[in-house]
Amino acid sequence: MFLNIFPIFLLFFLMLPLSLIFSWKTLRILLLAIPILGFLQILSMDLNTSYVINLMNLELQLVRFDKLTRVFGLIFCLAAFLGNLYAWHVKDKIQQVAAIMYSGSAIGAVFAGDFVTLFFFWEGTAIASVFLIWARRTPAAYHTGMRYLLIQIISGLILLMGTVLHYKYTGSIEFSKLELDSLASWLIFISFGIKCAFPFLHNWLQDSYPAATVTGTVILSAFTTKLAVYALARAFPGTEILIYIGAAMTLFPIFFAEIENDLRRVLAYSLNNQLGFMVVGIGIGTEMALNGTAAHAFAHILYKALLFMSVGAVLFRTGTSKASELGGLYRTMPITATFCLVGAASISAFPLFSGFVTKSLILDAVAYKHYQLIWFILIFASAGVLSHSGIKVPFFAFFSHDSGLRPKEAPFHMLMAMGLTSALCIIIGITPGLLYEYLPFEVSYKPYSTYHVINQLQLLCFAILSFIIIKWLNLLPQEIRSINIDFDIIYRKVIPDFFKHMLGKFEVIIKIISVVKLTLIEIIISLLDKFIGSDGRISRIWSTGNMVLWIAIVLSLILVLNYSTNI
Amino acid sequence: MKNKETNRSKNIYEWIENPRITRFLILGFIIICVGLFVSDFFYVRHPYFSIDKLFGFYGIYGFIMFTLIIFASKALRLLAMRTENFYGSKAVDSEEYPNEELDLEKKDVS
Numbered sequence: 259m260f261l262n263i264f265p266i267f268l269l270f271f272l273m274l275p276l277s278l279i280f281s282w283k284t285l286r287i288l289l290l291a292i293p294i295l296g297f298l299q300i301l302s303m304d305l306n307t308s309y310v311i312n313l314m315n316l317e318l319q320l321v322r323f324d325k326l327t328r329v330f331g332l333i334f335c336l337a338a339f340l341g342n343l344y345a346w347h348v349k350d351k352i353q354q355v356a357a358i359m360y361s362g363s364a365i366g367a368v369f370a371g372d373f374v375t376l377f378f379f380w381e382g383t384a385i386a387s388v389f390l391i392w393a394r395r396t397p398a399a400y401h402t403g404m405r406y407l408l409i410q411i412i413s414g415l416i417l418l419m420g421t422v423l424h425y426k427y428t429g430s431i432e433f434s435k436l437e438l439d440s441l442a443s444w445l446i447f448i449s450f451g452i453k454c455a456f457p458f459l460h461n462w463l464q465d466s467y468p469a470a471t472v473t474g475t476v477i478l479s480a481f482t483t484k485l486a487v488y489a490l491a492r493a494f495p496g497t498e499i500l501i502y503i504g505a506a507m508t509l510f511p512i513f514f515a516e517i518e519n520d521l522r523r524v525l526a527y528s529l530n531n532q533l534g535f536m537v538v539g540i541g542i543g544t545e546m547a548l549n550g551t552a553a554h555a556f557a558h559i560l561y562k563a564l565l566f567m568s569v570g571a572v573l574f575r576t577g578t579s580k581a582s583e584l585g586g587l588y589r590t591m592p593i594t595a596t597f598c599l600v601g602a603a604s605i606s607a608f609p610l611f612s613g614f615v616t617k618s619l620i621l622d623a624v625a626y627k628h629y630q631l632i633w634f635i636l637i638f639a640s641a642g643v644l645s646h647s648g649i650k651v652p653f654f655a656f657f658s659h660d661s662g663l664r665p666k667e668a669p670f671h672m673l674m675a676m677g678l679t680s681a682l683c684i685i686i687g688i689t690p691g692l693l694y695e696y697l698p699f700e701v702s703y704k705p706y707s708t709y710h711v712i713n714q715l716q717l718l719c720f721a722i723l724s725f726i727i728i729k730w731l732n733l734l735p736q737e738i739r740s741i742n743i744d745f746d747i748i749y750r751k752v753i754p755d756f757f758k759h760m761l762g763k764f765e766v767i768i769k770i771i772s773v774v775k776l777t778l779i780e781i782i783i784s785l786l787d788k789f790i791g792s793d794g795r796i797s798r799i800w801s802t803g804n805m806v807l808w809i810a811i812v813l814s815l816i817l818v819l820n821y822s823t824n825i
Numbered sequence: 826m827k828n829k830e831t832n833r834s835k836n837i838y839e840w841i842e843n844p845r846i847t848r849f850l851i852l853g854f855i856i857i858c859v860g861l862f863v864s865d866f867f868y869v870r871h872p873y874f875s876i877d878k879l880f881g882f883y884g885i886y887g888f889i890m891f892t893l894i895i896f897a898s899k900a901l902r903l904l905a906m907r908t909e910n911f912y913g914s915k916a917v918d919s920e921e922y923p924n925e926e927l928d929l930e931k932k933d934v935s
Contacts, residue, residue: 516898716883
């Protein structure tokens with residue numbers, strides 16, 4: 259049988275050296291085999307196992323295996339398998355290796371028992387995943403990737419600062435529950451929040467996912483944000499502020515998704531909205547709510563991947579994922595259309611589909627804790643999910659007016675991946691017990707009660723009725739080739755323009771500054787050598803922890819400065 | 826959604842092009858909605874708060890909220906919409922997806 263202790267996710271990283279030896283054809287088989295191995299190992303592992311290594315007097319817990327780890331580990335392996343199956347045709351080794359290293363890092367982070375290990379894998383996901391964007395190989399994709407990478411790296415650096423401070427305060431690096439009562443825990447919280455796409459920290463998601471390759475987006479959609487959800491569930495369960503942050507996350511993306519033209523960006527906004535439900539669950543923090551978050555993350559990874567796969571297949575065959583250019587594809591892509599509808603039904607939480615049995619857990623947990631307003635917001639957001647992911651995506655891609663496009667049906671391996679994912683969505687919807695068994699806490703919840711099913715159907719059917727009437731009156735927002743500005747205009751347009759404007763005004767001064775800068779740098783280097791060189795004063799007094807902290811701060815500053823002037 | 830075999834092709838969504846069938850389906854859907862609304866009489870309801878005790882709450886809420894979302898989005902569009910090349914060459918919005926990555930096969934329509 260499988261080794262119980264050896265962390266199998268390390269196999270994922272073997273792919274880097276292996277890629278130098280094998281051809282892409284061999285690699286793609288390994289790309290499917292390794293996630294299966296991982297999945298089987300996680301299934302067979304004993305709960306509460308741990309694996310600690312000693313690195314320079316630091317106890318690093320490479321494996322901390324409990325029920326929360328198990329459910330996220332399982333879904334990450336599953337998502338890696340399905341994503342790689344979908345990408346079976348990709349000959350590009352860079353994408354192959356990036357995909358597997360990315361999923362390996364995400365699984366490694368889920369297994370990490372301390373913040374230092376977490377940090378390594380946290381940055382691992384950032385660095386590996388950006389290649390899925392760069393693999394598009396256009397200048398625009400390069401710049402988008404840069405923006406994505408900078409934000410992800412900053413998230414990591416903030417995590418590092420938080421870790422160092424946390425170690426200073428408590429003497430521990432254990433990755434466990436924290437209270438939001440110190441700078442350290444706030445830094446860690448913000449670092450998780452960036453990756454989790456909290457409001458105002460969310461734009462990297464909608465910016466980068468539509469820029470990745472056809473298959474890259476499917477893989478991207480599974481890991482980064484759900485890793486952040488896992489990290490929040492591990493460190494901040496029951497933190498009340500998360501309830502409000504989560505509720506805000508379910509709300510604002512709805513409106514952007516509704517008017518966005520690029521269907522992959524619609525799905526990115528929709529992803530943001532779904533994360534909101536999970537974050538609310540973490541904020542509530544009861545056993546039922548945390549079960550709901552874990553279950554919803556599980557179901558969400560599947561149906562969101564399914565939706566990205568179906569839109570990806572359309573992009574693969576037609577060259578565009580823009581609603582304004584698409585429509586009527588059911589004629590020649592009926593199977594993809596059907597899978598898209600399964601994904602749409604799942605995310606809209608129709609009874610018998612996966613979203614229904616997982617979202618209900620969170621909604622009921624909110625109601626039991628008497629958060630009335632939040633509950634109403636979440637029900638509202640549920641109608642919103644239906645509007646953009648449930649109706650808009652399948653409708654504008656596959657139905658609606660005839661675009662005249664007659665693409666061939668998606669290739670067989672894509673249909674396989676979509677078919678398997680669809681099957682999982684339906685199986686979870688019909689037999690929720692299968693998933694409930696793997697949740698962090700005991701589940702006694704029954705989603706299929708009469709009132710539950712009827713209430714959900716009432717909500718959804720009347721929302722669809724509204725859609726039919728609005729469509730009939732021709733009042734739907736039209737599909738127009740356009741983009742919508744979001745909060746990122748601040749750092750993508752306003753600040754850079756301001757800098758450019760200022761630079762233009764003071765050209766002479768800039769020249770003087772650049773001369774002064776060079777001299778200054780020389781002086782600084784000699785000063786640095788004096789203080790923190792091998793015999794320097796600071797290097798004798800300061801602890802390594804302080805050094806790391808300062809390096810992290812300086813690096814972040816450089817990143818931010820570079821970002822705002824160079825974007 | 827039964828597979829309707831016709832002489833022309835055997836697409837499972839063939840019925841969409843037939844206005845009589847779609848009209849019939851929409852009518853059926855409206856009947857289902859009415860049924861769902863009335864069904865509130867016939868089962869033990871389980872309200873969490875005071876407002877959702879209201880008869881037909883979920884239907885009304887769903888309908889109003891969906892409508893609200895559509896019109897609020899249209900309002901947002903007035904504020905937020907820009908041309909595709911707003912962010913210039915540093916965003917993928919206005920570029921074509923590189924063809925080497927794709928397999929743009931058309932279906933033979935005879």
